Each structure stands twice: as C-alpha cells, then as structure tokens.
Amino acid sequence: MRRARAMQALLHNREEQMLEWTGERFLPWLDEPAMAYEHLHRYAYAAQFVRNKCVLDMASGEGYGADLLAGTAAWTVGIDYDEAAVRHAVSRYARANLQYLCGSITSVPIRGVFDVIVCFEAIEHIEHQELLLEEVKRLLTPEGLFIASTPNKTLYRQSDKENRYHVRELSRREFKELIGRHFHNVMWFGQRTHPHSNIWPLTRAGNHGAVQEQIVDRQDGEFAFISQERRSPLYMIALASDSTIPQAAGSILVDHSDGLFRQKDSAIEWRTEQVAERDREIRSLMERIHAQTVEILRQEAEIARQKHIIDQILHSRSWRLTAPLRSLKKRLQKYWRIGSGR
Secondary structure, three states, X not given: OHHHHHHHHHHHHHHHHOOOXXXXXXXXXXXXXXXHHHHHHHHHHHHXXXXXXXXXXXXXXXXXXXXXXXOOOOEEXXXXXXXXXXXXXXXXXXXXXXXXXXXXXXXXXXXXXXXXEEEEOOHHHOOOHHHHHHHHHHHEEEEEEEEEEEEEHHHHOOOOXXXXXXXXXXXXXXXXXXXXXXOOEEEEEEEOOOOOOOOOOXXXXXXXXXXXXXXXXXXXXXXXXXXXXXXXXXXXXXXXXXXOOOOOOOXXXXXXXXXXXXXXXXXXXXXXXXXXXXXXXXXXXXXXXXXXXXXXXXXXXXXXXXXXXXXHHHOOHHHHHOHHHHHXXXXXXXXXXXXXXX
C-alpha cells in the first residue's frame, strides 16, 4: 500500500512538472502575485454565475479555473489545445463533475450546449476571433451567459507587458464591436491591480456585501480624490447574452498574505544586497588601486635614489681618475675579440 501511494505521489509530481513557465499561460505556483490576482479574480468573479449550471471554460490552461468553477457548477468542461496542459489538469484536478478535453477553441469537439461559457485571456491569442464567437453562439443556450476578458491593447502596450503569444490584441472599441456583433445585451467591466486600503466590518451587524470605493490619484506630489470615470482598465471583461444578464456588481480581491508587498520587499532587499556587494567590490578595487599606487610611488622613489647614486658616481673624483683604465679595458676587449675571431 505504501509503495502504491509513493508511486502515485511520484507520478503526480511528474505530471505537475510537465508544465513549465513559458509566458503563454498562468501557473498557480508562480511567485507572481499581481498575475495571480488578475487570473484568480476573474474566475472567482465568474463563479457567482455558475451555480448548478453547465459550464465550458475555453482555453482552460493549467486547469485551476475550471476546477474553481466546478466547485458550484453542476458540470464543468475545460478545453485547451495543449495536450500536456490537459494531461496535467486531469491529473491534478479530480472532480466527478469536471472534465478536461484537448481541442481548439475555434472548433470545439463538443455537440452539447452550456448555460455559461467563460473565455479569459484567450481571444488575443488567435487570429480568427469571429470563429471563436461563432463557436460560443453554437454551444451556448439561448438564455446562456458568455463571460470573456482580454487586455486593453492601448494600455497593455504601454505597461511593458508585451506577450509574444498574443496574435491580435484589441482596443476597447474593437472588443466592444466584436462582442456586439454576436450578442444583443452586453455589460462591461474593467479590471486592474491597484494598491488599496481595505475597511471591512468586524461584527455581524455590518453589511459584508456592500463596498464603497474611494479613488485617489497622486497629483503634484499629493493624493487627491478623483471620479470613477478617470479610471482606465488594463483588462476588459464582458458579460454577454441574448437574454437578460444577471445583476452584477464590481468586485475586490484581497490578498490576505500581502504577496505583492512581500515581493516588493524581497526585490528591495535583493537590490540592497546587490548594491552592498557592488560597494564591497568597489572598496576592494579602491584598496588595490591604493596599494598599487603606493608601490608605484615606492618604485619611483627607488629609481630616483638609484639615479642619484649613479650621478654621484659619474661626477666623483675616483670615476674621473679611473677613466683611462676603463678606456684601456675596452680596447683590450676589442683586440681580444679580433684575435679570437669573434
């Protein structure tokens, strides 16, 4: 029994190791808080609309989102073109009401219909976006709800978030026109990660469902309150249907672990360590330069001393008196070389 469990754990670990971070899809174990907020929040927001419903998650990726929706849905299917991602999802997320399939979101290998279809951060990954919407309409019940998100091309490209897997990004107008061509009713939401101060009731008497948003912007060195209209979404979310759209409000995701702040503090600590290491290297180099400078000065002083000694010898009385002997020596050495044939 223990051996079987060990083998099962080993196989599970191997399955989890199948997916490597490439930038194409979000992986829940990444230490990227801001990215986690964006992806997890979208699925958590969509979960309010799927209770006891049949749900399709288009481009389900690692599988975490479909699993979250399956927590309240009657039946959930996740579809993704990547076979490794599908195998991983099947291995990691096991529910009786959850299924993962391999296939294209522009040609879904399913004949049934769904009450809710979600498609988060996938439209921009394909060129033929109309085909995707046609598949959504084919698979969605007449009263069904389609929930989709995509980056706001205008702001996304200004935020240094370039993604080589994005084939065709959309502006707010383009996304609105695309969804509007296929659905009669659309409700629009924006999404963006912002720092915030959270006030919440600590007693049961408080209204835990109502949230009042106060928005500030730093202007001329000070914070000032601004209107809701001044906000610009980095991501756009559409709730679309040919029927009545369920009542929906905004939503706030709170990270109780303060992951983004911890990441910032770790980055600052790392940079501080790098600066300290660079300072140590600079001090070491300066000490070596100082030592080499001292050695150069010592050698120059020694050269000057030796030159002074030579000058003293050359100008001494003994040097002048022995000049004839040195001249005789040179002549004898010359004759000796001639006589020896050298």
